[in-house]
Amino acid sequence: MAIPRGAWVVLWALLALAWAAGQETVEKNSQDVRCKCICPPYKDHAGKFFSKNVSQKDCDCLHVVDPMPVLGQDVEAYCLRCECKYEERSSETIKITIIIYLSILGLLLLYMVYLTMVEPILKRRLFGHSQLIQSDDDVGDHQPFANAHDVLARSRSRANMLNKVEYAQQRWKLQVQEQRKSVFDRHVVLS
Numbered sequence: 001m002a003i004p005r006g007a008w009v010v011l012w013a014l015l016a017l018a019w020a021a022g023q024e025t026v027e028k029n030s031q032d033v034r035c036k037c038i039c040p041p042y043k044d045h046a047g048k049f050f051s052k053n054v055s056q057k058d059c060d061c062l063h064v065v066d067p068m069p070v071l072g073q074d075v076e077a078y079c080l081r082c083e084c085k086y087e088e089r090s091s092e093t094i095k096i097t098i099i100i101y102l103s104i105l106g107l108l109l110l111y112m113v114y115l116t117m118v119e120p121i122l123k124r125r126l127f128g129h130s131q132l133i134q135s136d137d138d139v140g141d142h143q144p145f146a147n148a149h150d151v152l153a154r155s156r157s158r159a160n161m162l163n164k165v166e167y168a169q170q171r172w173k174l175q176v177q178e179q180r181k182s183v184f185d186r187h188v189v190l191s
Contacts, residue, residue, distance in 0.1 A: 013102075032091055035059035039082040045069045059086040126166055 035058070037050040052064045061079030070078045 033086075033088045035064045035084055035086050037061055037064045037082045037084040039065065039069075039078065042070065042078050042081060043074070045078075056086045059084050122162070122166065126163070 033053060034051050035054045035056075039048050039050065039061070041047045048065075048069070050065045052066070054063050058064075061082040061084055062075075064084060065079070065082065068075060068078075
């Protein structure tokens with residue numbers, strides 16, 4: 001059973017991302033801490049945004065705003081209008097969250113590939129091609145997978161977990177089909 005090319009691409013991308021996350025040092029990245037100052041318009045100067053990597057105690061207008069747009073006595077009045085905030089983030093947490101998200105996305109993609117490509121092949125092998133093709137009127141008139149237990153009994157040499165799962169899935173499909181028939185045709189809810 002061959003794995004599709006798209007699944008390999010996703011797998012390699014996830015491995016490369018995990019490797020890149022592992023290469024990061026434990027020290028704080030220069031982008032992990034910053035002081036952000038937002039200064040509104042003042043006299044003939046437009047409002048500006050300033051950001052600089054400084055310590056928390058130096059997070060004020062005098063240390064962050066560079067170049068200072070006003071000179072002399074206006075500096076203090078300009079700085080009083082600026083709002084400065086110290087921000088800190090954890091890029092490791094962000095990377096781990098992205099890796100988990102992409103891993104889940106990759107697993108869902110592999111499951112989709114399984115459902116669209118591998119499962120029909122397994123059904124043909126277990127139940128034969130003729131039982132998979134049915135018309136819409138046949139649904140509910142007879143049970144399409146009624147001989148699932150007999151097929152499994154005949155294939156005792158191949159009795160493994162896959163057969164058990166397939167049998168359970170077929171039983172579940174029959175139950176759902178019966179519930180749909182009861183609810184939509186007879187308007188009765190099963191308990």
